[in-house]
Amino acid sequence: MTAETANPVGRPRSFDKDQALDAAMHVFWTYGYEGASLTALTEAMGINRPSLYATFGDKKSLFSKVLDRYTEGPISYVVNAIDQPTARAFAEDLLIGAADSATGADTPHSCLFLQSVSTPDPEADSIQQEVVRRRNIGNKLIIQRLIRAKREGDLPSDCNPADLGRFLISVMRGLAVLAADGASRAELHRTVQTALSIWPK
Template sequence: MPRGRPRQFDESAALDTALRLFWRHGYEGTPISTLARAMELTVPSLYNAFGNKESLFMKAVEHYDRYSEGLYEEAFAKTSAREVARGILMGEVDLVSGKGTPEGCLMIQGALATSPESEAVQQAMAKLRRQAEADVAARFEQFQEAGQLPSGWNAKALAGYVITVATGMAVQAKSGAWRRELIDVADMAMKIWPEEREG
């Protein structure tokens, strides 16, 4: 019988395992042998199932949406820019503070520190981060067009501010910051938010 994936191979569970390893140790900090062992696959079986390590990482990033996508959907449903921003920051606290997930953020520690050989991974992560910021800016622009942001407040800049704070909290979480400390950061960040006007 030819070797390949086990007959009871659960791709979703295997991807979740790989995701958590990449999330905790980063792309280059996670050897293919460690991935295969944790996923209960041989290295050849892993390659057969997912392609190379870069391909597995990209599939794991897609799997990451189950953790991060709901954060933005819930926040974007809020009825003011202030509440959208607070929803994103508090959602980020939940995501990065180790509540059932590794500390930190996959988008940050997964690929910020990579060698030239891993440039494609770094560029892919940068593109995803830019897309997240663009999505937040688009939501803020809706409030701006409705006259709910003070004159002179720029939707794109506000989006950059929120994503920058969220990114910083992810770094702090990876460095050992407690959940309460991250909440305090989010609360402080919201103190500069402008008073909003009714549309």
């Protein structure tokens, strides 16, 4: 057996890092950071603890990698929506994306960024700060897109882009809460259209 084909101790031969991260994301998304035990994580990922530590680091490091994957996957709609030609189309893409992400067929009906620190523990302060930091990055992207829209004449002169952005962010978070409470995707889509009915003319 060569070095290239040797199987690392403690790691299953079928181990796939991306699949393991997806499994860990599902656990964190379901139970939050504090509620996701190492036992639940390793069972879902199909690896043992030594393999988890060797590949992903400790629980906090794993969670950070999960947040990266969540940003690049389920909530990539935020970045994708920026390319829409109008602010109104951007807002609709953003809200529909939030509704769809929160009601996935194979994922928990909620938002990982909200679920992960919904009941913060003093020991999880650094985790909460990291999640808030990442949320703020997304918030900034949204407001910057609306500032650009106003500069281009795509929003009325009396419209405040920051206030409009915070409105969209509030609706996005509300959609995740409604999904967690059992609202269907169709119901969330109707909520999106209601929110957009007050779009500045």
